[in-house]
Amino acid sequence: MSDPDFASSSRTSVLRGVALLGTGRPAGLRQFGGSSQSFLASLAPLIAFPAVFAVLEAAQGNNEAALRRLLGSACVLLSPPVLSHAVARFWGRDAAWLRFATAFNWCQWAIPAAASLLFLAIDAWMALGLPRDPAASFILYGLMAYALWLHWFLMRHGLQLSALRAAAGTAFVNLGTGLLFVGPGLIRLWLSEAEGPRP
Numbered sequence: 001m002s003d004p005d006f007a008s009s010s011r012t013s014v015l016r017g018v019a020l021l022g023t024g025r026p027a028g029l030r031q032f033g034g035s036s037q038s039f040l041a042s043l044a045p046l047i048a049f050p051a052v053f054a055v056l057e058a059a060q061g062n063n064e065a066a067l068r069r070l071l072g073s074a075c076v077l078l079s080p081p082v083l084s085h086a087v088a089r090f091w092g093r094d095a096a097w098l099r100f101a102t103a104f105n106w107c108q109w110a111i112p113a114a115a116s117l118l119f120l121a122i123d124a125w126m127a128l129g130l131p132r133d134p135a136a137s138f139i140l141y142g143l144m145a146y147a148l149w150l151h152w153f154l155m156r157h158g159l160q161l162s163a164l165r166a167a168a169g170t171a172f173v174n175l176g177t178g179l180l181f182v183g184p185g186l187i188r189l190w191l192s193e194a195e196g197p198r199p
Contacts, residue, residue, distance in 0.1 A: 013031040013032070014031065014032070014106050016028070016031050017029070017030075017031030017032050017103060017106065017107075018106050018107055018109060018110050021103060021107050021110070021150070021153070021154065022107060022110035022113065022114070022150065024153060026153075026157040028103070029099060029100075029103055029157060029158055032099055032102045032103045032106065033098075033099070033102060034096075034098045034099035034102070035098060036098065038098070038099075038102045039081075039098055039101050039102045039105070041102075042101075042102045042103075042105035042106045043077070043081075043105050046077050046105060046108060047073075047074070047077060050069065050070055050073035050074075050077075051070065053069070054066040054067070054069055054070035054073075057069065072181060075177075075180055075181050076177060076181055079173075079176060079177040079180050079181070080104065080173050080177055081101050081104075081105075083172060083173040083176045083177065084097065084100065084101060084104070084155070084159075084169065084173050085097055085101070086172075087155070087159070087169040087172060087173065088100070088159055091159070091161060091165060091169075093159040093160060093161070096158060096159050096160060097159065099158065100154060100155070100158030100159050103154055103158055104151070104154050104158070107150060107154060110150060111143060111146065111147050111150070114142075114143065114146050115139070115143055118138070118139045118142050118143065119139065121138075122136075122138065122139060148170065148174070151170045151173070151174065152166050152167055152170045153166075155169045155170055155173075
């Protein structure tokens with residue numbers, strides 16, 4: 001008997017799943033496995049890129065900056081799975097979480113694809129002689145809106161939540177990730193201000 005998780009984690013299935021989910025079709029979830037191996041396979045490429053950049057930066061002698069960048073990337077990448085698991089447990093959706101988290105990781109690659117389409121639209125905008133600043137804002141806010149919608153869509157269908165609960169879960173995960181990323185720096189800044197200038 002074939003392993004459905006193995007079949008779902010194949011390259012073709014992943015690409016098909018990302019394409020379907022990235023364009024608002026829940027059937028794409030069936031293209032992803034629901035095992036821990038599938039989840040780790042989806043996480044590996046996301047971690048590989050910042051790890052390579054950190055190694056290159058360290059090779060140039062910027063060890064502290066490389067470590068700080070690597071830890072920041074790890075926080076941004078690992079916080080959503082942890083926080084979304086809390087959401088799944090809170091609403092009794094533990095069984096669906098691994099497949100959701102696997103799909104969520106792979107679908108992060110849909111955002112650069114959307115950016116490419118936006119840049120093509122901006123090229124057409126600029127070719128018409130229209131101003132550049134509104135175009136840049138369009139790219140920024142367009143990507144932010146698409147990323148939030150995709151996260152909500154995945155949580156809505158991946159964890160089988162109502163639209164309102166999915167919105168609450170999306171807000172919780174994104175705000176929590178942001179706080180975990182900037183929190184240590186804000187605490188360090190607050191402590192340095194509380195101590196005052198050194199004599």
